[in-house]
Amino acid sequence: MGETGRTRRRRRTREETEADLLDAARRLLQRDGVLAGVNLREIATEAGVNHGQIYQYFGTRQALLRAAAADLVERQTADRDGHWELPFAERRQAMFRHRLDDPELVQLEALLALDGDDGFSPFPRFTQTRQSLERDMGEGSLPKGTDAVAAHVMTAAAQMGYVIFREAYARDTGIPLEELDERAARAFARMVAGLTTPSPEQEPTE
Secondary structure, X not given: OOOOOOOXXXXXXXXXXXXXXHHHHHHHHHHHOHHHOOOHHHXXXXXXXXXXXXXXXXXXXXXXXXXXXXXXXXXXXXXXXXXXXXXXXXXXXXXXXXXXXXXXXXXXXXXXXXXXXXOOOOOOOHHHHHHHHHXXXXXXXXXXXXXXXXXXXXXXXXXXXXXXXHHHHHHHHOOOHHHHHHHHHHHHHHHHHHHHOOOHHHOOOO
């Protein structure tokens, strides 16, 4: 039989299909927002695959969302790799600004955590974080005796909590959202400064 003039579509590998599904899920999450819900059939259509392949490759809707969230976090972490070298206070303030720029990702992380997803990781690069915290302690960016991990955890909690509720905070206080973001950023900077300032018992003695 001769050529029909139609080009036969190349069969995608499993890795390519998974990547297409993740890319589709990420685009739809960014387009519609986390709280709008995720339609798996729409993701499949967007990715150009059969709906059943989502379950074949990811098993559950939750697993696909977790993978999409991890993909988003990884992509954005790669974009800000230089922040690891900043001192503690500058690093935490930069992260606060980053989370303000991408509230949908923070909401997605919160939903996965509230859903009891044991596979969800709020600190996907904690090994690198720990190295930065150890450097902070060694260089004096954090005072001697500081619980560096707890300082990291609590500043992360403050960042994420504000970002999740910021629109409601703005409504209740009557403060325009953009103004509230700036005021919150200044308050957060003061909170972080408190962590980096030695208390009297931490001051070096002669």
